[in-house]
Amino acid sequence: MLVFSVLVKLGFWQLERAEQKQQWQAALSARQNATFLSYEQLLNMTGERNLTGYKLSTQVTPVSGNVFLLDNQTVDGKVGYLAYQAVEVEPEKPWLLVELGFVVGGFDRAALPKVQQLIAPMLLTGRVYQKESNPISSDLMPESGWPMRIQNLNLIQLAKVIDKPLASVVLQPNNIPNDPLVHPWQPIPLSSQKHHGYAVQWFSMAGMFALLMLYLLFNKLKQQDNAKK
Known part of the structure; x- marks a missing residue:
């Protein structure tokens, strides 16, 4: 009964996850x-649990070559990096991390790919996202030199590296001039259909386990009945 209950609970848990998705x-x-938010409006919404998907339009000013390469990224079967650049939006306000796009890594990890940086003030539009924290490893683990290779997108630690406050979101722009890079977008790692599929698997396992237990119980009762004759 314990195993059967666990399997059924796992099935209902997957159904709950599907509804959440x-x-x-x-x-x-x-x-x-919805309409585009201003940077001020976005900063005033930081109390929300997750700001992923909101549209943002803001003027940015690249001040320095603070480019970061997020390691171990895969797009269309190719392994490489997601490149980011920290830019100023307004004086006395947090800086904003802008996604420059996906760049393919080379065979020699010591040779980092070159990335086209933002070099002039411009109006950027796009959508923002917040990456979920990795429960196993969330530290930035920055390497020396620029562009700087990092292992996790930890905005709190990254702000300390550039010695500037950072907004809690990343902007994925859609209007960088002559942008040759891919901007992957996967705000929901597993779709609701996937969770429904997993729920069916758990319920099927529970049903098979129940049938197996009934079969064993029937055989045991039959053996006991034959022993009495």
Whole structure:
């Protein structure tokens, strides 16, 4: 009964996760259909649990070559980095981390790829996201030199590296001039359909386990009945 109960609970847990993902997808769609936020409006919304999917339009000013390469990224079967640049938005306000896009890594890890940086003030538009923290490893683990290779997108630690406050979101722009890089977008790692599929698997395992236990019980009762004859 304990094993059967655990399997059934796992199935219902996956159904709950599927419902949460459906609600999250609906929220993302609503945010993408809403108007662009200003940087001030976005900063005033930092009390929300997750700001992923909101659209942002803001003027940015690249001040220095603070480019970071997030290691171990895969896009379309290619391994490389997601490149980011920290830029100033307004004096006395937190800086903003801008995603420059995906760059393919070479065979020699000592040779980092070159990235086209933002070099002039411009109006950037796009959507923002917040990466979920890795429960196993969330430290930045920065290496020396620029561009700087990092292992996790830890904005708190990254702010200490550049000695500037950073907004809690990353902007994925859609209007960088002559942008040759891919900007992957996967705000929901597992879809609701996947969770429904996992739920079916757990319920199927529970059903098979119950049938097996009934079969064993029937055989045991039959053996006991034959022993009495």
